[in-house]
Structures are given as C-alpha cells and as structure tokens.
Amino acid sequence: MSARYLLRAITNPVKGNLIKCGHVSSPMQQLYHIQRRSIADSASKPWMLFSAICLERLPTLSTTSSEFEQNYGKMLKTEEVEKSSLSDHELRFREDEKILKTQKEGVKEEEETARKTTAEFEDLWEAEFNSFQFPSQLTADKKGDTRSLQRKCDAKLILLAKQKLGSKEFWILPQGVHQQGESMRETAERVLRELCGEEINGIFLGNAPCGFYKYKYPPNHENVGAKVFFFKAHHRTGNVSSKSEDLIDFSWLTKQEIADKTPSEYFKAIDQFIVDL
Numbered sequence: 214m215s216a217r218y219l220l221r222a223i224t225n226p227v228k229g230n231l232i233k234c235g236h237v238s239s240p241m242q243q244l245y246h247i248q249r250r251s252i253a254d255s256a257s258k259p260w261m262l263f264s265a266i267c268l269e270r271l272p273t274l275s276t277t278s279s280e281f282e283q284n285y286g287k288m289l290k291t292e293e294v295e296k297s298s299l300s301d302h303e304l305r306f307r308e309d310e311k312i313l314k315t316q317k318e319g320v321k322e323e324e325e326t327a328r329k330t331t332a333e334f335e336d337l338w339e340a341e342f343n344s345f346q347f348p349s350q351l352t353a354d355k356k357g358d359t360r361s362l363q364r365k366c367d368a369k370l371i372l373l374a375k376q377k378l379g380s381k382e383f384w385i386l387p388q389g390v391h392q393q394g395e396s397m398r399e400t401a402e403r404v405l406r407e408l409c410g411e412e413i414n415g416i417f418l419g420n421a422p423c424g425f426y427k428y429k430y431p432p433n434h435e436n437v438g439a440k441v442f443f444f445k446a447h448h449r450t451g452n453v454s455s456k457s458e459d460l461i462d463f464s465w466l467t468k469q470e471i472a473d474k475t476p477s478e479y480f481k482a483i484d485q486f487i488v489d490l
Contacts, residue, residue, distance in 0.1 A: 258435065258436055258437045259436055259437065260427075260436060260437050260438060260439065260440050261390060261391075261436045261438070261439045261440070262390070262391035262397070262400075262439075262440055262442070263388045263389065263390055263391060263400075263439055263440065263441040263442070264388065264389060264391060264397050264398070264400035264401035264404055264422075264441075264442055264443075264444060265385070265386040265387060265388035265401070265404075265441050265442070265443045265444070266372070266386060266387050266388075266401050266404060266405050266415070266443075266444055266446055267371060267386055267423065267424075267443050267444065267445045267446065267483065267486065267487065268371065268372040268386075268387070268405070268413075268415050268446050268447075268448055269369055269370070269371050269445070269446070269447055269448060270362055270369065270370040270371075270372075270447075270448040270465060271369055271447060271448070272366065272367050272368055272369055273366045273367075274366040274367045275367065276367045276368070277367070302331060305331050306331040306332075309330045309331050309332070313330075359464035359465060359466060359470075360452075360453070360463060360464060360465065361452075361465070362448075362452055362465055364465065365467060368467050369467065369468070369489065370465040370466060370467060371386075371465070371466060371467075371468070371471060371487065372386070372387060372409070372448075372453070372463060372464075372465060373385070373386065373463065373464050373465075373466050373471055373474065373475070374386065374387040374388075374408065374409075374460055374461075374462070374463050375460070375461040375462035375463065375464075376388070376459060376460065376461060377459070377461065379430075382461060383475070383476065383479075384464075384471075384474040384475050385475065385479065386443065386483065387404060387405065387408050387409060387460075387463075388404065388441055389403070389404030389407065389408060389459070396420070397422060397442050397444070398417060398420045398444055401417065401442075401444040401446075402417065405446070407455070407457060408455055408457050408459060408460050409453045409454070409455050409460070409463070410451075410453055410454035410455035410456075411454070412450075412451035412452065412453075412454040413448075413450070413451040413452055413453055413454065414448075414449040414450045414451055415446035415447060415448055415449055416446055416447045416449055417444060417445070417446045418444075418445045418446060418447065419445075422442040422443055422444055423443050423444065423445045423486040424442075424443035424482060424483060424485055424486045425440070425441065425442055425443065425482070426440075426441045426443070426479060426482035426483070427439060427440045427441065443483065443486065445486065467489070468484075468487050468489040469489075471483075471487070472484075
C-alpha cells in the first residue's frame with residue numbers, strides 16, 4: 214500500500230504530499246510548482262492593447278520597366294503601327310516626299326511651297342527634346358531627407374515613427390494605447406491624429422486589422438505585455454506636423470529601409486502585410 218502511495222506521489226506531485234511523509238521535494242517538483250504559480254500570475258494580469266498604422270504613400274512616378282515589360286511594350290507598339298491608320302503628320306510626310314520627288318525631276322509646281330517640311334519639324338522637335346535636362350534625382354533624394362514625401366517617387370513609402378518603449382527607443386509603425394469605449398480602428402485614427410498632427414490625412418482600408426504582433430513586459434510589470442493590431446491606410450494629403458512628446462522622430466521609408474531600421478522579430482510580423490511594388 215505504501216509503495217502504491219509513493220508511486221502516485223511521484224507521478225502526481227500536486228496530489229502527493231511528500232513533505233508530510235518526511236521527504237524533500239525534488240528540483241523537478243519545485244520547478245513544476247514555480248511554473249504553475251507563474252502561469253497563475255500571468256492569467257491574473259491583463260494585456261495592454263495597441264493600435265498601429267501602416268500608412269503608405271503610393272508611387273507617384275512609374276518605375277523603370279523590367280526587360281520583360283520592355284519587350285512586351287515593343288511588341289504592342291509594333292502591332293499598333295502595323296494595324297493603325299496613318300496620322301495627319303504621316304500623311305503630310307508622304308505628301309512632302311512626293312513634292313521632293315517632283316522637284317528632283319525638275320517639274321515646277323504652279324505654287325511655290327514655302328512651308329516647312331515634316332522633316333524640318335521633326336528636327337526642331339528633336340533639338341528641343343535634347344535640350345531638356347531630366348533630373349536623375351529629386352532634391353529630397355540628393356539631400357537624403359527621409360522626412361520628405363518627395364523622395365523615391367517611383368517606390369512605395371511607409372511612415373515609420375521613432376517611439377519610446379519602456380526605457381529604449383525603437384523605430385516602429387506609429388502606435389498608441391487603446392482607450393475604453395473605442396473600436397481598434399477608432400484608436401488607430403486617433404493615434405494618427407494625435408501622434409502625427411492634424412495636417413496629415415489617410416484613408417483607412419476597412420475595420421479589420423491587417424496584422425498582429427505581441428511582446429511581453431518585464432515580470433515585475435503590472436501588465437503581461439502588449440498586443441499590437443495593425444491597420445493599413447493610404448496617405449492622402451499633408452505630412453507629419455505634430456509636436457507630441459511621444460513622437461521622437463519620423464521617416465518615410467521603403468520596405469528595404471524599414472527592414473534595416475526595425476528589430477528583426479518586429480519586421481517579420483509587418484513583412485506579412487507590406488507588399489513591395
């Protein structure tokens with residue numbers, strides 16, 4: 214009977230009472246009780262809820278075409294030339310060819326043609342085009358101004374904020390604490406307004422979050438940790454103008470630039486819903 218009781222005490226240390234039998238509990242049993250207390254403490258602590266905004270400025274210029282796109286464009290252009298009717302300029306060009314041919318043959322026309330030929334017009338247009346200097350970079354790109362919306366106009370940019378989490382500063386998507394009575398989207402709209410100022414406007418895409426991330430606080434904190442719900446929005450007008458103490462700095466960055474600035478685990482979470490064009 215005593216052997217059966219001892220076996221039950223070893224296999225189920227919660228029900229078995231080895232202390233009363235005069236034995237010292239093993240390290241595994243002590244670890245088991247510590248873990249149970251830790252789980253119970255965690256269950257009694259609430260999570261803090263945050264809403265974060267993935268505010269995207271879409272490209273304002275077309276990107277450089279890939280080799281496949283260039284070949285496809287040439288094919289469409291060739292097909293269009295072969296199937297299309299002649300334009301007024303092309304008809305005039307043919308008329309000029311006929312006039313030039315008669316002049317070479319020595320045939321004099323009744324009226325002297327003093328107008329410019331299509332070839333002369335094309336030479337003028339080409340000279341004007343060659344005199345126009347296309348800037349290879351915008352001013353914001355030359356200066357390296359990451360706060361400007363006028364940078365990398367051929368790429369998608371995302372607003373990144375430098376905020377203080379605990380005692381450290383991190384580059385993250387703008388986020389703020391959820392308040393009682395708000396929906397998570399309403400929290401995101403309020404955070405964008407309070408953190409980034411009244412001048413910036415965005416169009417939120419739906420009421421459901423596009424992503425989720427959580428992290429834990431130190432054990433002595435009154436909350437278990439933070440749960441962050443991400444909401445996607447498209448930039449409409451304006452730029453960050455806030456003087457909020459919660460916003461240390463901000464930047465408009467590409468996906469690759471965000472990967473270089475944010476913590477690796479954090480980027481893994483937001484990489485799932487950031488589509489690079």
